Amino acid sequence: MSRSRLWPVHLVLAIGAAAMVAPFFWEFLTSVQSFGESTRIPPTFVPSWEWSNYSRVFDSLPFGRQFLNTVLMTAGRTIAQLVFCALAGYAFARLKFPGRGFLFVLFLSVLMVPSQLFLIPQYQIVSELGWLNTLAALIVPGMFSAFGTFLLRQFFLGLPNDIEEAARIDGANPLRIFWHVMLPLARPGLLALGILTVLWSWNDLMWPLVVNTSPESMTLSAGLATLQGEHLTEYPVLMAGSLMATLPVIVIFVVAQKHLIQGIAFTGSK
Numbered sequence: 001m002s003r004s005r006l007w008p009v010h011l012v013l014a015i016g017a018a019a020m021v022a023p024f025f026w027e028f029l030t031s032v033q034s035f036g037e038s039t040r041i042p043p044t045f046v047p048s049w050e051w052s053n054y055s056r057v058f059d060s061l062p063f064g065r066q067f068l069n070t071v072l073m074t075a076g077r078t079i080a081q082l083v084f085c086a087l088a089g090y091a092f093a094r095l096k097f098p099g100r101g102f103l104f105v106l107f108l109s110v111l112m113v114p115s116q117l118f119l120i121p122q123y124q125i126v127s128e129l130g131w132l133n134t135l136a137a138l139i140v141p142g143m144f145s146a147f148g149t150f151l152l153r154q155f156f157l158g159l160p161n162d163i164e165e166a167a168r169i170d171g172a173n174p175l176r177i178f179w180h181v182m183l184p185l186a187r188p189g190l191l192a193l194g195i196l197t198v199l200w201s202w203n204d205l206m207w208p209l210v211v212n213t214s215p216e217s218m219t220l221s222a223g224l225a226t227l228q229g230e231h232l233t234e235y236p237v238l239m240a241g242s243l244m245a246t247l248p249v250i251v252i253f254v255v256a257q258k259h260l261i262q263g264i265a266f267t268g269s270k
Contacts, residue, residue, distance in 0.1 A: 031242075035236060054244070060237060067220055094178075155188075
């Protein structure tokens with residue numbers, strides 16, 4: 001196809017890119033406006049460049065502490081999901097045991113249940129354990145996911161059987177085959193699950209907002225939600241905090257998007 005015939009495709013892609021970038025541009029524009037400019041109708045596109053809004057975020061929230069809580073929660077959930085989902089996915093894909101199909105269907109059925117239905121029982125369990133306003137309350141309920149198990153199971157199914165059979169002939173047990181042979185080959189799938197888990201954990205709002213009510217134990221998403229007042233919301237300060245909270249995951253996604261696409265594509269090849 002000649003380049004002259006590709007302009008409609010480029011036009012559609014450009015429009016899609018502009019639609020994706022527009023919210024971030026407006027977020028940045030609002031973050032450097034005064035409160036009066038942020039509520040003006042019609043809106044203004046020439047801000048007064050109030051850079052002090054970014055410092056006001058640190059006055060309104062324990063931003064550093066909440067950022068650390070978010071990093072620890074995201075790291076804990078991601079590492080745990082990579083370990084547990086890889087083990088479960090390998091077992092469902094490669095090991096033969098009674099009831100394997102039935103158990104996997106039960107796992108998949110969890111995906112059809114809204115996560116909000118687990119909110120009350122999970123809160124009661126966490127409360128009984130005395131974990132409210134702690135990192136454990138943020139990390140433990142997100143250490144495993146049915147989606148991650150399904151994703152890695154499909155990935156392990158796509159790996160060749162010859163490598164596993166050769167390792168079994170050499171005398172390797174299932175755990176050694178998993179750790180030394182199959183897990184290194186599953187790196188694209190692990191990277192894809194890791195990126196998705198990081199994005200999900202970093203943006204998680206409802207659960208952290210419910211279990212951790214102390215400002216010092218909140219995550220960034222929950223802390224920023226408290227900036228929305230009942231009668232008045234300082235939109236420039238809120239947008240400045242949101243922009244600072246969004247930048248780390250944007251950088252991670254831009255750097256690792258190639259691995260994410262490769263992992264998802266390989267998972268669906270079987």
